[in-house]
Amino acid sequence: MVLDIIIMAQFSKEELSFVEDLPKHVEIECPVCLNVLTDPYIVSCCGYNFCGSCFEIVKASINGSCPMCKEKEYQAIPDKKCSRIINGLEVYCSNKEKGCQWKGELKNISTHRNKEKREGECQYEEVKCRYKKCRERKQRRYLKDHEDNKCLQRPFECQYCKIKHTFVSITEYHYDRCRQYPVTCPKKCSSTTMPRYKITENIHINECPLEPVDCVFSWAGCNDKPLRKDVHVHTADTKHMTLLAVACGQLKKENEEMKKEIRENNDKIKEAKKEIEKLRNIPTASLLPIDVTVGGEAVHFYTGACGQHMSARLMLGYNELLEYSFILFAFHEGQFDEYLPKSLKIFGKLTYKAITWPTNRERDVKVDTDVPLLGDTESTYQPLPHDILNGIISCEGTLPQGVIKIELARHMTFMIDTATIYT
Template sequence: MAEGYVQGQNFETRFVDVPLKEFDCPICLEILKNPFAIECCHHYFCNACINRVKQTKNECPLCKAQPIKGVLDKQFKQAINEATVYCSLRSAGCKWTGRYDALKNHLSRGQQNGQCIHVMVNCPHKKCDMTLPRHQIKNHAKGCKFRPFSCPHCGHKGIYTEVVEIHYQVCTQYPVPCPNCSKKIKYSELQHHLDTACPNTMVCCPFLDLGCKTKTKRSRLSIHIDSNSGQHRLLVSSTISELQKENKSQKESQSNLLGTTSKLEAKVSTLETKCNELEGNLFSMLHVHEENEAKRSKAVTELCEKNTILESSLSTLSSQHAQLRDDLSATCKENKQLKGTVSALESKCASLQSQFDKLKNQLTNNTRQATSVESRMKNLYDNCAAKMILIEEQLEQMTNTNGGGSCQEYIDGEHYSDDDDYYQSNSYHENSLQDVEEENAELRASLSALEAKYSSLEGKFSNVQDHLITLDEEVASAKQTVLQLLQGLEAKMVSLQSHTKERSQHTDIDYWMYGYKLMAKSMETSNWRLYLTTMAETATQLPEPVSPVILKLEGYKKVKENNTALLTSPFFTTGVGKYKFQLNVAIVSDPGHSRYMCVYAALLKGEYDSLLSWPFVGSIYVTLLNQVENDHHHKMAIWLPNSSTGKEVAGRVPSNYNNNQLWGQRQFISVRELEKTKQYIINDSLYFKVEATATKTGNSKDCIIS
């Protein structure tokens, strides 16, 4: 039954006095872990196995009873742990027996005492992949080619294969045979041996300068000198005769030189007299120069005082300029608000004018309707009067024809005629008279309604006229106030222009820099390459480039091939002081043979060092810029406020030095990543953006090493 394995060794557990299946789980067929006794058939299962069965079917795997019920049996678990077992590597020769819960420690590779010697374990050396039984691993470790090993000649430490195969080839103390005499000598002393002591080395005759050109071994040189002594004497004598001739010629030339020397001494005496005269003139000129220097220093002090006065006036002018600019912005806002109110009033006047036109048109229409109704009523009245006259004439005719009874009686119906036509005409006239009276009443009612409507329209028209008059007055007053505000703005602009004309040269430079920054910002969004080249040229042309600054470095291939360094142009920090720095860029290799570009910063001797506090405390961030697009730059901090720097790095530069020691990142970016993207290096040039800030002043002007 497999209990576990170590590096390919299967471990089987066998009990001494207990049948194997008594402690066997029916599901996983392994020794019970946390035995769970079920109530239905009283069998034991592993707790994890029976929980998986509960989550799926929830029935006993043996008797199929539902649901599964039971408890963890801790006593049975204790009985399993106390049972005696053989070692799992009994077949390999281990005779150990013991408790089941001690088997794991017996087979563990981490046990140092009482452990199974047949367990396969790894070699203790890291780079070795060999696995052997525990009783063989010690002998292997002693002769393992990956064991720690020290060079017996110089003490260099490393791995055995590395020391033997690599280090021995470069070891200066390693004994090597001499190429001439085959004697073993230290590698560092071989050249000295060849030059001074090797007997088989070919050397020249000591009389080489005299003319003997013989070469022989160092061991046979004395024999050559003894055998050729006569020839060497002849060479010496000939050389001596030549030297005597040269000596004679030199004496003749010396006598000539003595004559020229006497002449030169006379000239020197005349020159000394002239020199004395020149010294007197020089002292007089120095006296005049000292007087001029005193006058110049006095003029400089006066100019400094005037400069301080001008700076104070410049500060007041700048504050006034800022105030005028704020006033101008405020008046512009008020002008915008007044323009909005004027436009609103104009729109309101236009709407009221349109309403007034509508009411006027409606009033004219109502007037026309009233006149048409009056003419209609007049026509009806004339018709009714004509009809009444006709009716009266007919009544008189009827009265005259009847002879008896009055007209009223005829009308009331007390006297009737037998003529049917007369009766019909009388009733018709009565109906028409009644219709005329009803129509007259309706016309009078409509006329009275029109008169009331006309009077209400007249009241509304008068109200509209009054409102328009008030609106005209408000518009006139608003225009007057706007004109006054515009006049005030013109006066402020004139005063602002006058103040602008009185600005000093420093203020002009500030305005020029402000405009240049605006231009650079627009250039950064529109043309990234043009922005880089322009800002890099500006950093080299300005007398005091202040962070943030863009620096261009050319010659990357030379740095990579010759292991040289590139230096950037100096720059100053921002913040609480102007500290002068310079970047140093180089290519280095680490112990793992990987190459990196390192970026260091160095404090330079600056013009403001006497006014600053030391040591320097601040941050310097360097960004390697992507030259193709304004994105995916490589930024890293090379100096932080909590850097543990000392006087030799962050202190004030000593008077006899130009800069302090370097400080920064040795592994700024790998050469592989730098050259892989093909965006950082273009035309053998790099661009760096440096953001240097002085964040905190030191305690004193002397550096304190932290």
């Protein structure tokens, strides 16, 4: 009984539908909360009834006087009789209009309806959907169907890509973007569907029969774009013969030009190779001054920066009485010949060694400076093989044409040992 009172929710008189007329001599409404009395108390001053909870509020208020007669001194006790009468009143379920057939004592209606709870006896009671974002209220008999099949906020899985979210976001937002969502070709090439990504990622465009493609003779100048399905018919068009004839003529011409270019390039390569070979065979030649020594090989030199390429060799000649000294000169092809090198006068500094007995014991050295060796190098110019001077064994008799022989001053007791050649 006590438990019943505690869990009993408050109802207004209008909210309840009584099976029989209300007893005229009993006031069932609380003058404070205007609901049907719950856990009624009776006051000693004027005899009115209040809900137990309403009486607590009154007593705790500033003056605490009776809300009906304003008396300050009074007592209040639970009104068991009133309680029994009210709890015994027979009522219909508040959901009678919706179809609930229940009727019973007022004290049991709370349990029957179990307001705001998902579970409860009355199947016509409206309760809130279990999903927070959903604001819908449904009679208990429809709740499961709503939550399982109709609620826009129910958990839902995209059947194409298996992503999970609420029904409304999958169907109204995700389906427009899902890569796997089935779509048909925008060109309507077929009524069968394909996953959306085949369109958005340009996969289908490479196989769609209704897509315009380049003619296979586009290289020959056909700018037509037949549909992929019509390519064979288009290719067979005889107009391509004319295009091909022109294109082949052009290709042939280009081919010949290319061949010619290759031939020319090959010639250039051959020439360059020859040039390289020539440069490889040129002996190292330094700039003047250089030294030539008796018994040594020909020394190559350039007469100056961008000058002529020459070689010189110091040789001895003999007759019965005396040793003669000669300097041989030869011109050679040089790196700067095409720049017409300036002709220069060439001089020598002669270093002598005393002739001693026994030999190899030098006594004295004398130097003759500024001995003119060659005057006009241009008039005697004749390019000769690089090795020509080294091939000469004797200065007597005839020398190869173009070799210049200069006889040097001689002394009885001195032998020319070295000549420093300079300009």
